[in-house]
Amino acid sequence: MSAPIGRDHGLDLLRQMVLIRRFEEKAAELYSVGKIRGFLHLYIGEEAVAVGAMQALTPEDNVVATYREHGQALARGIPPGAVMAEMYGKANGCSRGRGGSMHLFDIERRFHGGHAIVGGGLPVAVGLALADAMQSRAAVTACFFGDGAVAEGAFAESLNLAALWRLPVVFLCENNLYAMGTALARHQAQTDIVRKAEAAGVPGEAVDGMDVLAVEAAARQGAEAVRGGRGPRLLEARTYRFRAHSMYDPDLYRPRDEIERWKASDPVVRFSAALRAQGLLADADIAAMEASVAAEVDAAVAEAEAGPWEPVEDLLKDVCTPPVSR
Amino acid sequence: MTKMTYREAARSALREALRSDPRVFLMGEDVGRYGGAFAVSHGLLAEFGPERVRDTPLSENTFVGAGVGAALGGLRPIVEVMTVNFSLLCLDQVVNNAATLRHMSGGQLSVPLVVRMATGAGRQLAAQHSHSLEGWYAHVPGITVVAPGTVADARGLLLAALREPDPVFVFEHASLYAMEGEVDETAGPDELGRAVVRREGADLSLITYGGSLPKALAAADLLAADGIAAEVIDLRTLRPLDTATILASVARTHRALVVDEGWRTGSFAAEVSARIMEGGFYDLDGPVQRLCSAEVPIPYARHLEDAALPQPATIAAAARAMLWRDG
Numbered sequence: 111m112s113a114p115i116g117r118d119h120g121l122d123l124l125r126q127m128v129l130i131r132r133f134e135e136k137a138a139e140l141y142s143v144g145k146i147r148g149f150l151h152l153y154i155g156e157e158a159v160a161v162g163a164m165q166a167l168t169p170e171d172n173v174v175a176t177y178r179e180h181g182q183a184l185a186r187g188i189p190p191g192a193v194m195a196e197m198y199g200k201a202n203g204c205s206r207g208r209g210g211s212m213h214l215f216d217i218e219r220r221f222h223g224g225h226a227i228v229g230g231g232l233p234v235a236v237g238l239a240l241a242d243a244m245q246s247r248a249a250v251t252a253c254f255f256g257d258g259a260v261a262e263g264a265f266a267e268s269l270n271l272a273a274l275w276r277l278p279v280v281f282l283c284e285n286n287l288y289a290m291g292t293a294l295a296r297h298q299a300q301t302d303i304v305r306k307a308e309a310a311g312v313p314g315e316a317v318d319g320m321d322v323l324a325v326e327a328a329a330r331q332g333a334e335a336v337r338g339g340r341g342p343r344l345l346e347a348r349t350y351r352f353r354a355h356s357m358y359d360p361d362l363y364r365p366r367d368e369i370e371r372w373k374a375s376d377p378v379v380r381f382s383a384a385l386r387a388q389g390l391l392a393d394a395d396i397a398a399m400e401a402s403v404a405a406e407v408d409a410a411v412a413e414a415e416a417g418p419w420e421p422v423e424d425l426l427k428d429v430c431t432p433p434v435s436r
Numbered sequence: 437m438t439k440m441t442y443r444e445a446a447r448s449a450l451r452e453a454l455r456s457d458p459r460v461f462l463m464g465e466d467v468g469r470y471g472g473a474f475a476v477s478h479g480l481l482a483e484f485g486p487e488r489v490r491d492t493p494l495s496e497n498t499f500v501g502a503g504v505g506a507a508l509g510g511l512r513p514i515v516e517v518m519t520v521n522f523s524l525l526c527l528d529q530v531v532n533n534a535a536t537l538r539h540m541s542g543g544q545l546s547v548p549l550v551v552r553m554a555t556g557a558g559r560q561l562a563a564q565h566s567h568s569l570e571g572w573y574a575h576v577p578g579i580t581v582v583a584p585g586t587v588a589d590a591r592g593l594l595l596a597a598l599r600e601p602d603p604v605f606v607f608e609h610a611s612l613y614a615m616e617g618e619v620d621e622t623a624g625p626d627e628l629g630r631a632v633v634r635r636e637g638a639d640l641s642l643i644t645y646g647g648s649l650p651k652a653l654a655a656a657d658l659l660a661a662d663g664i665a666a667e668v669i670d671l672r673t674l675r676p677l678d679t680a681t682i683l684a685s686v687a688r689t690h691r692a693l694v695v696d697e698g699w700r701t702g703s704f705a706a707e708v709s710a711r712i713m714e715g716g717f718y719d720l721d722g723p724v725q726r727l728c729s730a731e732v733p734i735p736y737a738r739h740l741e742d743a744a745l746p747q748p749a750t751i752a753a754a755a756r757a758m759l760w761r762d763g
Contacts, residue, residue: 233497
């Protein structure tokens with residue numbers, strides 16, 4: 111992490127990661143007091159992946175994400191208040207309280223979920239890319255999924271179909287080493303995800319997912335290749351979640367020293383140190399950034415608190431449009 | 437009016453949709469070069485080219501999910517799954533995505549997807565090609581489920597499906613593809629969610645759909661010879677179900693026999709029966725009866741397969757028993 115970087119861009123990346131970190135710390139706190147219910151899967155430790163990857167996308171591109179998607183949602187620009195309100199289950203949430211933490215949507219930002227069936231987003235991403243290709247749009251579809259998803263048939267099927275039809279998909283595997291509690295080596299004979307992709311005809315590359323600049327560079331390269339009509343690419347970001355799988359998880363399956371070892375390469379700490387080393391970040395900058403992020407998170411919570419509940423009379427709204435032909 | 441088969445009627449709708457709307461495309465296993473497993477899409481590749489008539493790998497979950505994604509991306513995909521039996525491999529995309537995305541996104545997403553598949557038995561294809569699982573699909577809110585039982589409906593309901601902003605599943609009965617009928621090729625889309633009276637009669641209502649419709653009409657002929665006037669209701673759309681037409685018929689006939697090629701336990705016929713109990717109980721002169729497939733994986737041997745399925749003679753016998761005329 112020694113390549114020169116523009117100050118504004120560096121501070122922007124750092125701020126986005128800090129926002130995700132503080133937003134999720136607040137979400138965990140709100141979960142413990144019952145403001146947020148259901149499942150809550152924290153992204154803490156993996157922020158460099160979403161923030162780095164999102165740099166490669168234009169507003170016309172599509173994003174498909176998983177149930178651990180607060181980071182992607184915020185990095186894509188969904189307002190924190192709309193995300194927090196969704197986690198509260200409020201009508202001003204980005205899915206009107208129908209989805210919760212696992213199902214964030216924002217059609218204007220082409221953020222197509224929030225998929226909580228492991229691997230379930232991959233075929234949808236292939237279809238979004240097919241629609242772009244058939245309508246001669248230059249967009250790419252960024253499809254996030256975890257290492258657990260590589261065990262699903264949808265992974266093999268979707269990579270094959272995207273490669274066969276040369277569709278503009280960037281498959282972004284966030285390899286945090288655990289499919290919930292099952293380590294990659296305990297569920298895959300071939301643990302090299304790039305090789306799996308290459309077997310399907312999809313060129314792949316592994317990148318240090320704790321290094322936001324490395325992720326950004328690889329994502330830009332991948333998206334550029336895909337945009338050039340050369341078919342899909344896979345990027346495996348090697349990362350780690352610092353928290354348990356969900357708020358229910360006692361985290362009994364990971365050695366403490368493994369967690370500590372990964373925490374030593376905390377993407378936020380590492381990147382701020384790199385910026386400091388290049389003389390781009392001073393103590394005052396950090397203090398100002400933390401204060402502005404704290405204010406933004408507080409505002410998000412206030413927006414969620416103030417938001418209305420969807421009237422129960424609207425329970426059946428948006429299940430199906432009443433048939434046109436009736 | 438033009439005389440054509442159920443297969444040709446479905447093809448006529450596909451061709452019309454492909455001609456009139458550039459967003460429409462067809463994809464599925466062997467829909468292109470092979471011409472469709474049931475020859476429904478025969479000739480469409482030559483007319484519309486490989487961009488719009490796409491052969492897919494045997495990846496049901498992914499090509500149905502790609503249909504969902506393509507619909508989100510502004511196209512009007514028609515996905516053919518060879519048979520309902522194979523569609524079990526794509527149920528994740530159907531139930532967890534196609535049916536949920538509009539609601540789960542707070543109304544932001546729209547999935548105008550049409551999925552067609554063959555259903556049903558009667559061709560000695562044994563237990564992995566013969567089942568009737570459309571009733572399972574009808575359980576799921578967020579999708580529309582259509583089962584054409586006539587040649588005209590094979591065209592008209594498919595055209596109607598293509599106008600919907602939400603997913604529609606069209607179950608074409610495999611034993612009907614060669615059936616002939618008259619079709620008005622200038623007619624536009626039909627109505628979804630509307631059952632029709634195919635034959636009027638005062639003595640009992642035979643309520644059915646899809647592949648059992650011709651059998652119920654044949655049973656009505658047999659019953660007529662005995663002096664029993666059976667009314668035949670064709671449900672056509674299983675979800676949303678046209679309860680009003682069912683109840684109006686029962687109010688006239690006071691007896692209902694529901695004929696459904698699915699298995700009896702947890703069947704779609706059970707849903708129809710329950711709706712009659714809820715809304716038409718005091719119109720009934722006797723209990724609602726169901727005639728469904730025997731509770732067995734559909735066997736290969738002709739005589740066993742025939743015995744497993746509702747047939748005109750067994751439908752007529754069940755109707756006679758309800759009217760206390762066993763002879």
